[in-house]
Amino acid sequence: MYEEGKEAVRQREKEKLVYKRVRLMFSRRWRFGWDRFTDVDLFTDRNESSAESLSQAIRAAASEEPDADGSILFGHLQGTVVGLRYYTGVVNQGEMVGLVRQPQNPYDTNAVMVANVYGYQVGHIKKELAAAMAHVMDNNLAKVEGVVHSGTKNKFYMPVMLSFWGKEENKNAVIECMARRGYKLNTGGTNPIGANQTYSSQGARAMASKKVVTIPLTPEELKNAFDNLFEGLMESKDGKKEAAKSVGTPLLPHQKQALSWMCARENKSGLPPFWERRGELYYNSLTCFSAKEIPDRVCGGILADDMGLGKTLTTIALILTNFHKGKPLPVETCEEQSSFVKVASKLKGSSSASDGTGTLCSDRPQAALSSVETPDLVEITDKSEKTESKGKKKAIKRKASKEAPVLQEDLDFAAALSGPALDSGLKRKRASKTEPPTMSLDSSMSKSGADSSARTTLIICPLSVLSNWLDQFEQHVHANVKLNVYLYYGSDRNRCKKFLSSQDVVITTYNVLSAEFGNKGPLIAINWLRVVLDEGHVIRNPNALMSKAVLELTAQRRWILSGTPIQNSVKDLWMLLAFLRLKPFDVREWWNRVIQRPVTQGDRGGLQNLQTLIKCITLRRTKSSEVSGRPLVSLPDKTVCVEQVELSQPEREEYELARKEGRNIIGRYVAEGTVLRNYADVLAILMRLRQYCCHPDLLAKTSSDLGAPATPAELREHLIEKLRMVLASGSDEECSVCLDSVRLPVITHCAHVYCRPCIAQVISTEQDTAHCPLCRSVIKTSELVEFPQEQMEEESLRTSSEKWRTSSKVQALMSNLLRLRSEDSSIKCLVVSQFTRFLTILETPLRENGFSFVRLDGAMTQKRRTQVIQEFQSSEVNSPVIMLLSLKAGGVGLNLTAASHVFLMDPAWNPATEEQCIDRCHRLGQKRKVCVTKFIVKDSVEENMVKIQKQKQDLVEKAFGSTTIDRKASRINDIKALMEL
DNA sequence: ACCGCCGGGTGCC
DNA sequence: ACCGCCGGGTGCC
Known part of the structure; x- marks a missing residue:
């Protein structure tokens, strides 16, 4: 009998194999968050076109996952999951399950598959119910979600609580459609099973014991909580890590702290958030999912330090310090490698796309590169290749002859026969080992963890900060270290995969990546050691091409750098977590169900879970943060003085x-x-x-x-x-x-x-x-x-053609500039005015007195701007010493630390605008004391403006709730004060 | 699955 | 024997 059963199972398996290939596609897409199809087709024929179209279909389905915004709960329904014994997926008490339509199912086109959080199939919805649901789901009338409240009582079926969510206008249609087939939705009051509580960590347990009364957050509370989500994410541990020798700039304490944190996050150990060990198993307290294997940990995170705290330097330090196994990136130094210089220059020509990279790019010869690879590394590479090919071989063999895999199956079958005793109730074994969950996890693990062949860090940034990265590499990498930094930008960029993956660092822009995403460039194909998204908040829209492209990148470690991690809402966070592959939230449904919906509905538990989640993967310090009692960065002193100007x-x-x-x-x-x-x-x-x-x-x-x-x-x-x-x-x-x-x-x-x-x-x-x-x-x-911004160009021409004359304020400025030059000719100054025409007027005396200056105003193109900034920031002897700056020009990110003196030629209505301007040079990187001079004409409207500025500042500090009437009154009062009426 | 259902074997009690 | 009943085989969709 035993033998017969064995034979029968084998026979059945063989018959189903063809269909199984299809089914696997479905289950796999869950497992990988829909996006890893390429890893999946172990069982498909190597028929390019069919695999291709299927993968496209699945990708299309993934992007259809609706943004559940504005969905309401229609009602609940108790349903049955059947066919449990055919699948490896297990469900714990209280675990959420996903429901996926399977229109291609050969037995029933109404089939609805049930999968657990990891995407392992659990079973199907019983066919009568599936028939009713299919109609609702296929017509997008409702999204159906499942939770398994009571655990599995037997091996064949189990109950599932279904909830139907959708747009108000579809509610009746859904209820009626289900009723017509004999399923009555329980729409009773404010949902009987606590939709909110079900998803929060207390979940099923709390529900079973006592009714938890949660007072939902008010919108205002929610907003505040959300605004503060990223506040106070200062790592309490003051573990500090010294950077590798190749980092030329000494790190500040908080940067060492960040480096230590980043290294720790990359060299994985420990469990990701919400996972705990329970005996033999790993258990997720949020989703109630448990697994035998240690769950994947996010290798990376979000570095959300305030602007100016040195995210770029810290990242460079990370690249140099934490290669594999906590060892520094092996780099060559000049002295040892002088014989390779010739090779280097050859490479340089082929690789540099901009002169900025020239000095850094490809200086390390390929000969040196291969010598760096230790036998140890090579061995691991081989191993991972072996496992991979073994997997494939096995799959192929299964199809060709059943001899080889029989043994494997028999063992499993025996395990299955031994029944509940061996099951321990939590984990059932599957008769066939065609799709062991361990395999998929292991393979992704070996790809991310053990594959030490990856060398390159890919940095993706907006075009505007690209030059900054190049500068910073030049500045912070030790002078005698040859680091291969390749700027992957411009039409003549080197698209060779081999070349790119032999670099230490490849820098590119979001636009280049998006462009390559469409026509399959090398960026998507390379297995990166690390991907760094600079200004990572730009990818918050999941529909944007660049966001999609970013998700496709293969990398072992992923980082997001951002000074402003959140703009408005919870929604924006999903993309960040999805990029980091924070499971299971990289799949939209789990994010929506566990975090987004509870939080937007004001569920405190949901918010707390979100906070915990963010806290685990984010490091954020602000300028006012402190490390061991000391301020993070001590900027040089700043003095502000008002110089009164007497009119002639x-x-x-x-x-x-x-x-x-x-x-x-x-x-x-x-x-x-x-x-x-x-x-x-x-x-x-x-x-x-x-x-x-x-x-x-x-x-x-x-x-x-x-x-x-x-x-x-x-x-x-x-x-x-x-x-x-x-x-x-x-x-x-x-x-x-x-x-x-x-x-x-x-x-x-x-x-x-x-x-x-x-x-x-x-x-x-x-x-x-x-x-x-x-x-x-x-x-x-x-x-x-x-009002088109910056439309005043040609007017300035007219002025300059007129006969030039001076003014008291011009005199005041010039005497200051001349005095400074005589004291220290290396001092650089910002001369700021709201009136671009005034800047033009100032050009004449500057020229006459032999000052070298540049000008930055809003009318300039981005390209010209960066050029001007670069010129001004340069420490070369002939570099300009004065920048004529229009008050409103440039964003907050503008870095003008070369200047240590600021002359504000005229007062602004808004004191914050002036502060912002001053902060462009009074910021991290400023070496000198900063001296600000405000010119104010005595007995004039300017003096009154200063008074009003002060009052406003007080007002802002006191309260915010000014009404329109207040505003109107204060406007009129302002004007009266200005004109001394 | 300690069920239901199917279909072959069987046939007074 | 065109039924009922019994009991083995079987079992998601």
């Missing part, structure tokens, strides 16, 4: 004339209560005064040239025109909605300026009856006037 007699007379005129006009508006209606006019007057304070030639042709307005329409046109001129001169105006400097300014019909997104929000909330926040005029989107 003629200047004063001109100014007073304009001031009186303006005061009269504004005074009339105040008396009439029409300040806000004529706001553009007011701003134009103020602007005129501010410009007088700097230089008389700043004044553009003013609206007075336009002639007196006749009709209301003309008046409006004039006001809008005035506002346009105020903006065009570079003034940093404030948006009354966000109370910050305007970004993407638009002008309303009633001549007020706001940020485009701010006013768009006002319009969308107030719908048809939207009013201007300042004057309550009706506003419409169609009537908003765009």
Whole structure:
């Protein structure tokens, strides 16, 4: 009887083999989060086209996983999972299961497969129920989720609690569709089985013992909690690791700390978050999944330190310090390798795509490379290859002859026969070993862990920081170390796989990667040692091509560098975790069910789980963090002083004339209560005064040239025109909605300026009856006037052609610059103004006095910008000593540490804008004391602006909840104070 | 699966 | 014997 049974099983297996190939595709896609199809086809014929189309189909299915946003719970239904004994997948009490339609199933086109969190198939839904579900699922009426509350009682079937989720409008259709086939959805009240609790860590256990009453988070609490998600992720251990000798720059304490943490995360040991050891098994407390094998740990994480704390340096240190098995990257030094220089130069020609790389790129000859590979490494490589080919051979043999695998099967069959005694209730053995779970795990493990042949770190960054990486490598790698850094960018880049994977570092951009993703470039094909995503938050949209491309990369270790890890919502986090392959959340469904939905619904447990998760993989320090009681980075001192400027007699007379005129006009508006209606006019007057304070030639042709307005329409046109001129001169105006400097300014019909997104929000909330926040005029989107940023170029030409004259403020600046030069000619200065035309005026005296300078303003192309910054930052003797900087130019990331003196030529409305500007040189990397000089004209509108700045700062520190009325009042008060009314 | 179902063997009690 | 009953074989979709 025993023999007969054995034979029968073998026979059945053989018959089913063909179908099994198909089925495996389905189960495998779960296992790998849908994206690892290439590893999968152990059983497919090596028929390229069929494997190809199937893989495409599966990939397409994966991307269809809907974003469950806005889904509501329709109801629950108790169902049955059948066919348990045919599959290896096991389910623990309380574990979630996935339900996948299998329209290709040859026995039943309605089949619904059940898989556990790891993607191992557990069974099928009983066919009558499957028939009903198939309709719902195929028509996308609902997403069905399963949880197995009670454990497996027998080997053949088990109950499963199904919940149906979908859009409100489909609810009745779903309920009716199920009812028609005799399945009544339990829609009772606010769900009987606690949809929320089910997913949180207390899960089934808590439910069984007592009803846990959870008070959902308010949206505000949620927002706060979320904003703080990345705060305080300072590793408490102060383990510090010394960098390898090849790192030329000494690391600061917090950088050593980060290096230690990163090395630890790469040299894996210990369990990933939410896993614990339970006897023989590893158990995940979130999903209730358990496995015999040690779960995959994420090799890498998120380094989310504040900007300026040295993420780049730390990453370079990591590359050099932690190669394999905690040993430093083997690199050659100049002295030993002088004989190879010739080879190196040959390679250099073929590889460098930009002069930036030239000095670093490919200096290490290939001869040296091969000598570095220890026999030990080679051996491991061979081994992994063997296991891989063995696996394939086995698969092929199974098809050809049944002799070889019989023994294997028999053992398993015997195990199966021995039944529950051996099962221990948690893990059933499968009669066939065609698809042992260990194999897939092991193979992925050996790929990521034991494959020591990978050498190269791939760094992907936005184009804007590419040059920064090259600089930093040059700067921080020890001078006599030959590190192969290849810039994979430009049309003549070397696409040779062998070449790339022999480099130590390959740097490329997200765009290059996206481009290659489409036409199968080498980046996707190479097995990288490490992939580093710089500014990693750019991949937060999972639909973007570059995000998809990034997920396809094969690597043993993965890192995300980001100064701003989260922009708005929980959703954005999925992509980061998916890239890191944080299982099981790399599969969207588990992320949605375990984290995203609970958190967005205000479930505290869900939020806590998210926090724990993030904490495990993230290191974040801010500028204000401390290491062992000391501040992270001690910046050199900064002194800010105000230098009062006295106007000359003629200047004063001109100014007073304009001031009186303006005061009269504004005074009339105040008396009439029409300040806000004529706001553009007011701003134009103020602007005129501010410009007088700097230089008389700043004044553009003013609206007075336009002639007196006749009709209301003309008046409006004039006001809008005035506002346009105020903006065009570079003034940093404030948006009354966000109370910050305007970004993407638009002008309303009633001549007020706001940020485009701010006013768009006002319009969308107030719908048809939207009013201007300042004057309550009706506003419409169609009537908003765009203000194209940086459109003032040719005007500056006209000014320079006029006869140049000086001004008191110009004099004040020049005497400072001349004094500094005589004290220390190496000092570099930033000269900042809101008025780009003022910068142009300043060029003349700078040239006359023989200062070498560069200019950076918003009108410059990105390319020119980086060029200018590079020039200015250079420490060469002839490099420019002065940068003329437009206040609003450049993002926050701008690094101008070469300068130690800042001259703010004119005050801004928003003090934060000035601070931001100062921080561009007062930041990490600044070696000198920073000295800031603000020029303020005595007895002028500028002095009043400074006073208002102070008041505003106080206000910001005190409270935030200012109403529109407050804002309006404060605007008017500001103006009155400015004009001393 | 300690079930249900199928289909062959069988046939008074 | 065109049924009932018994008991072995069998078992997801």
